[in-house]
Amino acid sequence: MGASNIEIGRKDYYLDLLFYHTRLHSYVVVDLKIGDFQPEYAGKMNFYLSAVDDLLRVEGDNSSIGLILCKGKNGLEVEYALRDINKPIAVSEYRFLPVDIATELPSPSELRRVDELLDDVAPLEDESTSGPSTAKP
Secondary structure (H helix, E strand, O other), X not given: OEEEEEEEOOEEEEEEEEEEEOOOOEEEEEEEOOOEOOOHHHHHHHHHHHHHHHHOXXXXXXXXXXXXXXXXXXXXXXXXXXXXXXXXXXXXXXXXXXXXXHOOOOOHHHHHHHHHHHHHOOOOOOOOOOOOOOOOO
16 A cells, blocks of 8 residues: 555545555554654554544454664653554664665655556556456456
8 A cells, every 4th residue: 555645624644554464454554754763652643543544444353563663762752652552563673785685676756756656557447346347367
């Protein structure tokens, strides 16, 4: 799914990444931060998870899962920030790739261009709703 937005109370909120885990039957919300973990990130993630559960989750889905990726974290700050939150939220530090690997991967701007191109492509019709097929075997 990638980046996504949800509307709450006539206001748009942008989720950095939104995925659906097919084995867990859960949405996964990823919040990407360029700096160290701040306690208010936990409240924001809790808000996002409540909204995703209310707006997107259907019968048979489990609760959404939150992942906050930060440059750094203090374990005690994370513990206090998450202690009384009843939703599954994890905080992790990201690491930069070694140069020899990073140079072989697409740049963030290249990935954004691909994402924009994919947004412009019309979705395939669902064959179950488009009527009988006219294609010959």
